[in-house]
Amino acid sequence: MRENRTTGPESTDAVRQRRNPGPARENRVTGRAVAAYVIAFATVAPLLWLLLAAFRPESELYSAGWPSELTLDNVVYVLTEVPFLRYLANSAFISVTVTAIALFLHSMAAYALARMAFRGRGFAFASVVATLLISLPVILVPLFIVVRGLGMVDSYAGLIVPGLFNAFGIFLLRQFYLGVPRELEEAAHLDGCGHWRIYWHVILPLSRPMLAALAVLFFLANWNSFLWPLAVAQDESLRVVQVGIASLQGQYASKQHYVIAAAMLAALPTVLVFLVGQRWLVASLKTTGLK
Amino acid sequence: MSATLTEPTATRSPARRTGRRRDDSAAAFAFLAPDGVGLLLFVAVPTALALVVGLFDVDGFGNVSWAGLDNFRLMAGDGLLWRSFGITATYAVLFVPLTFFAALGLALLVKDRFPGVGAVRAALFLPNACSLVVIGLMWQFMLTDKTGVVSRMFAAVGLDGISWLGDPGLALFTLVLISVWFLMGYQMLIFLGGLQDIPREYYDAATVDGAGAWQRFRHVTWPMLRPTSFFVLVTATINAVTGLQAFDLVFVTTSGGPANSTSTIVFYAYQQAFQFGRFGYAAAICALLVLVLGAVTAGLFALTRGGRFDA
Numbered sequence: 356m357r358e359n360r361t362t363g364p365e366s367t368d369a370v371r372q373r374r375n376p377g378p379a380r381e382n383r384v385t386g387r388a389v390a391a392y393v394i395a396f397a398t399v400a401p402l403l404w405l406l407l408a409a410f411r412p413e414s415e416l417y418s419a420g421w422p423s424e425l426t427l428d429n430v431v432y433v434l435t436e437v438p439f440l441r442y443l444a445n446s447a448f449i450s451v452t453v454t455a456i457a458l459f460l461h462s463m464a465a466y467a468l469a470r471m472a473f474r475g476r477g478f479a480f481a482s483v484v485a486t487l488l489i490s491l492p493v494i495l496v497p498l499f500i501v502v503r504g505l506g507m508v509d510s511y512a513g514l515i516v517p518g519l520f521n522a523f524g525i526f527l528l529r530q531f532y533l534g535v536p537r538e539l540e541e542a543a544h545l546d547g548c549g550h551w552r553i554y555w556h557v558i559l560p561l562s563r564p565m566l567a568a569l570a571v572l573f574f575l576a577n578w579n580s581f582l583w584p585l586a587v588a589q590d591e592s593l594r595v596v597q598v599g600i601a602s603l604q605g606q607y608a609s610k611q612h613y614v615i616a617a618a619m620l621a622a623l624p625t626v627l628v629f630l631v632g633q634r635w636l637v638a639s640l641k642t643t644g645l646k
Numbered sequence: 647m648s649a650t651l652t653e654p655t656a657t658r659s660p661a662r663r664t665g666r667r668r669d670d671s672a673a674a675f676a677f678l679a680p681d682g683v684g685l686l687l688f689v690a691v692p693t694a695l696a697l698v699v700g701l702f703d704v705d706g707f708g709n710v711s712w713a714g715l716d717n718f719r720l721m722a723g724d725g726l727l728w729r730s731f732g733i734t735a736t737y738a739v740l741f742v743p744l745t746f747f748a749a750l751g752l753a754l755l756v757k758d759r760f761p762g763v764g765a766v767r768a769a770l771f772l773p774n775a776c777s778l779v780v781i782g783l784m785w786q787f788m789l790t791d792k793t794g795v796v797s798r799m800f801a802a803v804g805l806d807g808i809s810w811l812g813d814p815g816l817a818l819f820t821l822v823l824i825s826v827w828f829l830m831g832y833q834m835l836i837f838l839g840g841l842q843d844i845p846r847e848y849y850d851a852a853t854v855d856g857a858g859a860w861q862r863f864r865h866v867t868w869p870m871l872r873p874t875s876f877f878v879l880v881t882a883t884i885n886a887v888t889g890l891q892a893f894d895l896v897f898v899t900t901s902g903g904p905a906n907s908t909s910t911i912v913f914y915a916y917q918q919a920f921q922f923g924r925f926g927y928a929a930a931i932c933a934l935l936v937l938v939l940g941a942v943t944a945g946l947f948a949l950t951r952g953g954r955f956d957a
Contacts, residue, residue: 385760387758388761390755391755391756391763391766392762392766394752398769399769399772399773401773402772404784405780408787417793417794419795419798460680460684461681463677463681464677464678464680464682467670467674467677468678471670471674471677472669472670473669473675474669474671479678482685486685486689486690486693488939489689489693490884492892492893492912492915493888493912493932493935494689494693494695494932495912495915495916495932496928497693497929497932498692499919500695500699500925502688519684520684520689521689550673550677551673581777581778581890581893581894582890582893582916586916586920597779597780601779604898611787614783615784615787618779618780621779622775622780625775625777626772626775629772629775633768637767637768637771637835640832640835640836640839
């Protein structure tokens with residue numbers, strides 16, 4: 356049922372168009388469309404400017420127009436003279452690992468919360484929802500103390516493990532599983548499948564759209580995270596890309612063209628992941644506010 | 647995983663509840679345990695600790711000693727701390743309504759299909775795909791006094807000498823605008839979901855009754871959007887008070903300056919802990935923040951007459 360969401364709007368819109376073919380409506384939509392184009396362009400303009408600035412020669416760094424020449428010097432410098440590839444690799448490793456493990460754990464927990472009968476289910480779900488309200492900056496210090504107590508400061512474990520657990524994914528998947536028709540499961544159950552096989556062979560394949568959306572979301576969140584890596588990892592070999600560009604900013608205060616190139620490199624993967632994964636992401640985000 | 651954990655404990659079930667009701671406790675425990683332990687250890691325990699660590703002096707090396715209410719007494723006399731609270735409140739009071747109405751306006755603008763609507767929606771969301779570190783660097787660069795591209799655009803229309811991030815009276819407002827630009831696309835999508843769940847028939851009925859665009863908004867859209875509005879209000883408020891804008895963006899653009907004018911409460915707490923090694927004091931600040939945030943959420947809940955997550 357939830358899958359209809361991605362295709363739903365088109366069909367209802369088509370119906371609507373047929374119902375209201377009046378010219379007045381056409382005009383209004385056109386006016387709106389133009390306003391939307393203008394606002395959308397104004398919104399992305401700074402990002403386009405960033406993209407362009409990374410390829411400007413140093414002398415034209417602050418100009419607004421098209422550069423007289425495009426150069427790869429800034430990008431090459433950042434990739435070769437700064438351990439920026441290392442930062443990128445750290446970020447990629449951490450983001451991908453967290454995303455994969457978290458999706459697996461969250462979907463299992465969500466399946467249990469949505470579909471299993473056990474005492475304390477309501478309480479378990481309420482506890483999960485309650486943790487939605489807790490954001491990292493508020494618990495930064497005690498979280499750091501816990502992680503230090505576990506001996507995970509300055510290690511990949513410290514960067515990865517705390518990032519695995521967030522209620523948001525469990526919450527969204529649980530809502531999704533509530534909407535999956537029970538008949539499928541019951542058929543599998545009659546065929547002698549246990550919960551594990553139902554989960555693995557029925558539920559997981561059905562949750563692909565939601566898992567894809569969460570994968571995009573988790574990847575973005577982890578690639579973009581700054582405060583936790585800043586707090587938990589002092590070791591330079593563990594530096595992630597966001598901490599990397601922030602430190603470049605201080606180091607290269609008089610050579611801003613390198614900082615801009617680095618910022619562009621840090622933003623590029625997220626923009627690409629978003630553009631590729633946006634259809635799932637958009638569909639899932641649109642359900643967050645209501646369910 | 648072995649097959650044993652999937653065995654439904656059917657033998658016990660007939661006695662319980664209505665006949666065929668299963669009891670999956672064992673399997674449920676196995677499915678829930680990994681995430682449950684993680685959430686407990688890395689979210690629940692730190693939250694509980696947040697309320698307790700403030701009672702100790704904890705230095706950067708892990709030495710702990712009892713401090714009683716010392717940290718809270720220190721807080722009372724810490725002018726910069728209260729200033730940070732004030733800055734955070736100002737930020738929230740500006741940011742929450744601006745984001746709310748920007749997101750709602752955008753959602754209404756792009757809710758119907760027109761050529762390129764998908765690209766427009768994606769474009770409006772795009773800032774949110776970037777990190778606040780990138781966003782902060784980018785804007786700082788564009789807003790650089792005299793040389794920055796935005797500064798020069800303003801100079802071209804005769805408004806030169808505006809120091810967007812360097813003027814203590816202006817820096818916080820600049821950060822609010824950047825934050826709105828950053829978050830509005832995200833909140834817009836949530837509004838879009840709410841808008842698309844409003845049955846078409848309600849609008850048709852209103853139109854038949856002669857309702858104009860404003861009346862349709864006032865009497866159909868607005869009340870039907872209440873749960874969505876509540877969600878957006880709460881998340882925007884949490885974002886403003888404790889979100890990453892309040893830290894990442896501040897860290898990169900102003901480091902709390904100029905003249906401490908953008909030192910939000912979470913930035914201040916971070917400084918106390920990780921720059922001055924006063925973990926206990928920072929935790930005490932966060933404990934207070936947790937209480938304030940709880941009160942704010944309760945207030946919003948009352949204000950929106952309990953718009954529900956679980957509608």
